[in-house]
Amino acid sequence: MPASSADELSQKHIAILNAAEKVFAEVGFHKAKVEEIAEVANVAKGTVYLYFKSKKDILQALMKDRMSRLIPMIEKELEKTARIRSKIHSIIQVHFQFYQEQKEFITILYGQLGQIAEGMEGPAKQGLENLERMITGLFKQGMESGVLRRTDARALAQAFIAMINAVAFNWVIDSNDSSPDKLIDFVYQLFAQGAMEKTAGAGEML
Amino acid sequence: MPASSADELSQKHIAILNAAEKVFAEVGFHKAKVEEIAEVANVAKGTVYLYFKSKKDILQALMKDRMSRLIPMIEKELEKTARIRSKIHSIIQVHFQFYQEQKEFITILYGQLGQIAEGMEGPAKQGLENLERMITGLFKQGMESGVLRRTDARALAQAFIAMINAVAFNWVIDSNDSSPDKLIDFVYQLFAQGAMEKTAGAGEML
Amino acid sequence: MPASSADELSQKHIAILNAAEKVFAEVGFHKAKVEEIAEVANVAKGTVYLYFKSKKDILQALMKDRMSRLIPMIEKELEKTARIRSKIHSIIQVHFQFYQEQKEFITILYGQLGQIAEGMEGPAKQGLENLERMITGLFKQGMESGVLRRTDARALAQAFIAMINAVAFNWVIDSNDSSPDKLIDFVYQLFAQGAMEKTAGAGEML
Amino acid sequence: MPASSADELSQKHIAILNAAEKVFAEVGFHKAKVEEIAEVANVAKGTVYLYFKSKKDILQALMKDRMSRLIPMIEKELEKTARIRSKIHSIIQVHFQFYQEQKEFITILYGQLGQIAEGMEGPAKQGLENLERMITGLFKQGMESGVLRRTDARALAQAFIAMINAVAFNWVIDSNDSSPDKLIDFVYQLFAQGAMEKTAGAGEML
DNA sequence: GATGAATGAGCCTTCATTCAT
DNA sequence: AATGAATGAAGGCTCATTCAT
Known part of the structure; x- marks a missing residue:
């Protein structure tokens, strides 16, 4: 198993950004729920906050x-x-x-x-x-x-x-x-x- | 009391719309608070709902x-x-x-x-x-x-x-x-x- | 009906303080839930925030x-x-x-x-x-x-x-x-x- | 490997307790974060739970x-x-x-x-x-x-x-x-x- | 044993809407 | 019609705890 942790991190990061892009585009920033972004990204709500300080930070x-x-x-x-x-x-x-x-x-x-x-x-x-x-x-x-x-x-x-x-x-x-x-x-x-x-x-x- | 109800309604209606325009333009729809619209329009919060079904309806x-x-x-x-x-x-x-x-x-x-x-x-x-x-x-x-x-x-x-x-x-x-x-x-x-x-x-x- | 509104306000204020006193004493400030204070005071959660800025403010x-x-x-x-x-x-x-x-x-x-x-x-x-x-x-x-x-x-x-x-x-x-x-x-x-x-x-x- | 497990345990145990003492004293039990205790003790967060059942248990x-x-x-x-x-x-x-x-x-x-x-x-x-x-x-x-x-x-x-x-x-x-x-x-x-x-x-x- | 990424329950707070007066 | 006190659903964020490695 080669270098993975760094990539893993990136993976999640990217997954959340992609999910956010989808959700923001769909319902708009304000109506977008962090929980839904998490779901779309296939992570738990708390995980989002491991990678981003706040909802605004995601945007x-x-x-x-x-x-x-x-x-x-x-x-x-x-x-x-x-x-x-x-x-x-x-x-x-x-x-x-x-x-x-x-x-x-x-x-x-x-x-x-x-x-x-x-x-x-x-x-x-x-x-x-x-x-x-x-x-x-x-x-x-x-x-x-x-x-x-x-x-x-x-x-x-x-x-x-x-x-x-x-x-x-x-x-x-x-x-x-x-x-x-x-x-x-x-x-x-x-x-x-x-x-x-x-x-x-x-x-x-x- | 002269012709009032119709005009009164219109007055308030217009006042609220003008207030909403100002507030929406300033802070955006989602961050706009109905209470502030009411204040700017010089009416009570409840009054807004006598003229409009909802915040979205105002918009x-x-x-x-x-x-x-x-x-x-x-x-x-x-x-x-x-x-x-x-x-x-x-x-x-x-x-x-x-x-x-x-x-x-x-x-x-x-x-x-x-x-x-x-x-x-x-x-x-x-x-x-x-x-x-x-x-x-x-x-x-x-x-x-x-x-x-x-x-x-x-x-x-x-x-x-x-x-x-x-x-x-x-x-x-x-x-x-x-x-x-x-x-x-x-x-x-x-x-x-x-x-x-x-x-x-x-x-x-x- | 005599002067009431001012007293009503005081009533709620007092009720919430008394409720908070009870709840804080029972479980401590940090474990105390605003909702429970509200319940004990017989008001809705939101009402608490009409009288106090925050939980800390209540204390x-x-x-x-x-x-x-x-x-x-x-x-x-x-x-x-x-x-x-x-x-x-x-x-x-x-x-x-x-x-x-x-x-x-x-x-x-x-x-x-x-x-x-x-x-x-x-x-x-x-x-x-x-x-x-x-x-x-x-x-x-x-x-x-x-x-x-x-x-x-x-x-x-x-x-x-x-x-x-x-x-x-x-x-x-x-x-x-x-x-x-x-x-x-x-x-x-x-x-x-x-x-x-x-x-x-x-x-x-x- | 000499006698270690017992001593190691004790070492960590002590380190965590000392860290907890410092952190609890500084910010109080409820505001104290297990993560900070771990950091002060120079162990990973998970390690704390190898030695203590819960945060309360540490106290x-x-x-x-x-x-x-x-x-x-x-x-x-x-x-x-x-x-x-x-x-x-x-x-x-x-x-x-x-x-x-x-x-x-x-x-x-x-x-x-x-x-x-x-x-x-x-x-x-x-x-x-x-x-x-x-x-x-x-x-x-x-x-x-x-x-x-x-x-x-x-x-x-x-x-x-x-x-x-x-x-x-x-x-x-x-x-x-x-x-x-x-x-x-x-x-x-x-x-x-x-x-x-x-x-x-x-x-x-x- | 050790790690730290992941989890998700929990809670404070906001604010659109309702309703008694 | 008008008021504004009251409501309570909703959601962002935290953090104790778990678990795969």
């Missing part, structure tokens, strides 16, 4: 853990290309992938976080802010290099993220296990060229 | 009430013009106006609703769906008439709403009491023409 | 309330005479009376207080310290006036109180509803003249 | 062990002299010595015991009763032999023990590492001759 750990996956996924993808347009496309693509894999986490992240906040400045919120910052930076570059029109880069990042989330979220919610490729392109095209036909004066006249 | 009534304002606001504005582009612009504008006027309600709508769900299919969700449907319909028209490119109208509506919300929400949150005109235009331009410079092949190559 | 209020009875009882008795000896006798007598009337409170005071302490600096501990100070002061007077031998007045007060408590406590515990007069005299004589026969050299030789 | 064993030291200490000292007065003085002296050496145990004995009770009739209580009986017996002898005035010997024993404890306890608490000789004499004098000046009629008039 924070969950956020931290999941967030620490998304950001690197994006960073890794961005490194693959130097072209701004490709990077933008990659961001969209990674988000869809992440949504598909982390459906439940996303439900929590964009559905429950608002009402928890309080002392939650940590992992999740920061993760989201990092993401926004990262994209804002990318957009600034894009504006410098003439790829993007000059506007409020931060507002653009917020709108961009919102677009992606809206479309991806609904895609996941609708249980469309269909390939997201079309939607990825849809978002990219919308972001890049807007929704209007490129007839003369597309945006000028109302 | 539902609140959603219904506030939603019943946004939709007409939009409808009224849409009637002012027949031009699709103007209508789109109006939708954005009304949203910003609504955000400014209903800061607290918005906080609840986009911040707290997720974690309540359960039987909440009612007012708010329906209101949001109505809005989406209305906009989806508008976009379909736009596609028919050649103003908008042909794509998934519903996804477009979702992305459009998300864009507006993201920018408007952050505008309100940042306590920018500055005129929203620039941001309204920003959103309109982004939606209409996208973020990229209209150089050749804006969206084609990655 | 503190109890101590404060009961202590505010003993001290005045003693003070009042002391005022009746100017003679040191009479005052000393009165202190003993009042203690016995108090023990008889407040059997349960005493059980808590001298039996449970030690293990609670923590933040308990308040009423009870202070009450006891006040008592000790009061008696120490009296003894100092006694030494000045030549009634008492000159020694460490504080140690004398402590020993005096301990004597009284020991004898009174055992008297109450043994359920001796017999008149305490003999024991009061016993303590007085012991304190005043000691236990030995007044043969020459009572205390000198060992 | 009982502790009481038994410590009590089995005080009584012999006193007995041994009492054998050194036949004179009642010397015996009384010895009792006081041994108590002070014991207090100094067993500060923590005393804290438990007189501070925590009350709130445990239940089934605790055992070691400690018995030990205390034995002591009281022993002293009561001594006092009866003293009355027979005319050294002590005739009174309730048991009440006298109780008062005597209380006096000693009160003075010794406060001496220890005040961290007075000063020699206890003066206090020993103080208690002896108080017990023997009382607190009053031996003017005519010391105890008669009030």
Whole structure:
């Protein structure tokens, strides 16, 4: 029997986080009972408290853990290309992938976080802010290099993220296990060229 | 004693809804205490239950009430013009106006609703769906008439709403009491023409 | 129906304190369940928390309330005479009376207080310290006036109180509803003249 | 492997008792955690249960062990002299010595015991009763032999023990590492001759 | 024997809801 | 209608005890 205790610990830790993710996504943080998390994780209630200080601590750990996956996924993808347009496309693509894999986490992240906040400045919120910052930076570059029109880069990042989330979220919610490729392109095209036909004066006249 | 009972009821009703809006926005639905709502509304705790069946009922009534304002606001504005582009612009504008006027309600709508769900299919969700449907319909028209490119109208509506919300929400949150005109235009331009410079092949190559 | 609400409040308050006194005396503070206190007081568990912030708060209020009875009882008795000896006798007598009337409170005071302490600096501990100070002061007077031998007045007060408590406590515990007069005299004589026969050299030789 | 099991057991046994003494004295029986006792004893939590049936069992064993030291200490000292007065003085002296050496145990004995009770009739209580009986017996002898005035010997024993404890306890608490000789004499004098000046009629008039 | 991870009964406290006035 | 005192279900957390290794 080789090194196990450390892994055993990790096992439980992971099992509880997974269980919490499921339960939080299902009923929301406040209605979630620690006991149910324990049951889903196949441990006793007290065991949960061996690995986490409190119910809130579980959520924070969950956020931290999941967030620490998304950001690197994006960073890794961005490194693959130097072209701004490709990077933008990659961001969209990674988000869809992440949504598909982390459906439940996303439900929590964009559905429950608002009402928890309080002392939650940590992992999740920061993760989201990092993401926004990262994209804002990318957009600034894009504006410098003439790829993007000059506007409020931060507002653009917020709108961009919102677009992606809206479309991806609904895609996941609708249980469309269909390939997201079309939607990825849809978002990219919308972001890049807007929704209007490129007839003369597309945006000028109302 | 003049006409009172009906008005009295309405008065209290309104007072409680306003109080609830404030409290829900401040601390979130689950952490909100009925007693505090009562205090803010200047009524006794028991009185709240003369007007509402339960805490959840207050939220539902609140959603219904506030939603019943946004939709007409939009409808009224849409009637002012027949031009699709103007209508789109109006939708954005009304949203910003609504955000400014209903800061607290918005906080609840986009911040707290997720974690309540359960039987909440009612007012708010329906209101949001109505809005989406209305906009989806508008976009379909736009596609028919050649103003908008042909794509998934519903996804477009979702992305459009998300864009507006993201920018408007952050505008309100940042306590920018500055005129929203620039941001309204920003959103309109982004939606209409996208973020990229209209150089050749804006969206084609990655 | 005359003024009642204020009295009603007091009623519950008193009922809960009395119940707590009984329960604390019976099983000790830590093993005492708030629910049982509530039952004994004939109120619901939640009601207890309308009148007291916490279980510990109940104990503190109890101590404060009961202590505010003993001290005045003693003070009042002391005022009746100017003679040191009479005052000393009165202190003993009042203690016995108090023990008889407040059997349960005493059980808590001298039996449970030690293990609670923590933040308990308040009423009870202070009450006891006040008592000790009061008696120490009296003894100092006694030494000045030549009634008492000159020694460490504080140690004398402590020993005096301990004597009284020991004898009174055992008297109450043994359920001796017999008149305490003999024991009061016993303590007085012991304190005043000691236990030995007044043969020459009572205390000198060992 | 030499003689170990028996000694090992004893070692752990002793270590746990010492740890428990420290922890019980510090935070009280109920707030004491078995885990902390284990930590202080440098054993694992489970090990504690190899040597003791329960937390309460630890306390009982502790009481038994410590009590089995005080009584012999006193007995041994009492054998050194036949004179009642010397015996009384010895009792006081041994108590002070014991207090100094067993500060923590005393804290438990007189501070925590009350709130445990239940089934605790055992070691400690018995030990205390034995002591009281022993002293009561001594006092009866003293009355027979005319050294002590005739009174309730048991009440006298109780008062005597209380006096000693009160003075010794406060001496220890005040961290007075000063020699206890003066206090020993103080208690002896108080017990023997009382607190009053031996003017005519010391105890008669009030 | 020794360990410490796991267990789950137990209890304080909160707060939505009820109801007597 | 209005009040607010009373209720009691519910749930987070602790910790003595057990047990697999």
